Amino acid sequence: DTGVSQNPRHKITKRGQNVTFRCDPISEHNRLYWYRQTLGQGPEFLTYFQNEAQLEKSRLLSDRFSAERPKGSFSTLEIQRTEQGDSAMYLCASSLGSGLSYEQYFGPGTRLTVT
Amino acid sequence: RKEVEQDPGPFNVPEGATVAFNCTYSNSASQSFFWYRQDCRKEPKLLMSVYSSGNEDGRFTAQLNRASQYISLLIRDSKLSDSATYLCVAPDGYNKLIFGAGTRLAVHP
Numbered sequence: 523d524t525g526v527s528q529n530p531r532h533k534i535t536k537r538g539q540n541v542t543f544r545c546d547p548i549s550e551h552n553r554l555y556w557y558r559q560t561l562g563q564g565p566e567f568l569t570y571f572q573n574e575a576q577l578e579k580s581r582l583l584s585d586r587f588s589a590e591r592p593k594g595s596f597s598t599l600e601i602q603r604t605e606q607g608d609s610a611m612y613l614c615a616s617s618l619g620s621g622l623s624y625e626q627y628f629g630p631g632t633r634l635t636v637t
Numbered sequence: 638r639k640e641v642e643q644d645p646g647p648f649n650v651p652e653g654a655t656v657a658f659n660c661t662y663s664n665s666a667s668q669s670f671f672w673y674r675q676d677c678r679k680e681p682k683l684l685m686s687v688y689s690s691g692n693e694d695g696r697f698t699a700q701l702n703r704a705s706q707y708i709s710l711l712i713r714d715s716k717l718s719d720s721a722t723y724l725c726v727a728p729d730g731y732n733k734l735i736f737g738a739g740t741r742l743a744v745h746p
Contacts, residue, residue, distance in 0.1 A: 553732075555732075555733070555734075557734075562645075562738065563738050563739075564641075564724050564726075564736025564737055564738050564739055565681065565724075565734070565736050566736070567729075567733035567734065567735070570732050570733060577732070578732055578733065580733075613680060613681075615734075624669050624671070624686070624728050624734075625671070625683060625686060626683075626734060627683065628680040628681050628682070629680060630679070630680050631680050633678075
């Protein structure tokens with residue numbers, strides 16, 4: 523399967539714990555995006571990378587959230603001191619950096635439940 | 638006003654029906670638009686891209702009206718498998734996608 527992959531698919535954690543999610547984009551895509559989706563809403567943009575550079579972050583991304591893409595390939599999203607309000611589906615997407623660059627392809631997501 | 642607004646539905650239609658969804662957007666600088674399909678507890682999947690006035694792909698037709706900042710999706714000859722949530726998307730600048738909350742479609746026998 524050459525699509526976007528995410529791990530883990532599900533994560534249950536207790537409030538106050540740290541969690542880390544991983545995203546592997548489509549191999550030839552140099553742009554990688556993180557979104558968050560809650561029930562009944564569309565995905566909301568969190569941040570994006572072009573290669574290893576993080577070029578934009580949403581105001582939704584509080585200081586507890588950090589994302590990295592150290593070698594311009596896979597990315598990690600870490601949430602520190604999780605809160606119940608962090609419960610959501612975290613989606614990763616990737617796209618080419620030229621041509622039809624707006625077309626983003628999503629991974630299956632990581633569903634986070636904070637108890 | 639939300640940046641991308643959609644009627645949440647649900648639209649309940651019989652098989653074979655034609656159904657249309659509407660979407661309005663507020664960012665007049667958006668150049669291209671998308672419709673994504675999302676099944677329950679799954680990721681959004683790209684259904685159609687709209688770069689000019691419209692696009693057609695089989696039973697699906699998307700129309701764009703820049704003057705009114707309005708996008709539509711028409712589904713002809715609905716199938717049971719079309720049941721899903723349809724997300725309207727307008728990019729903000731060149732990078733991030735702004736999603737509507739989605740329109741639910743239920744196709745029944």
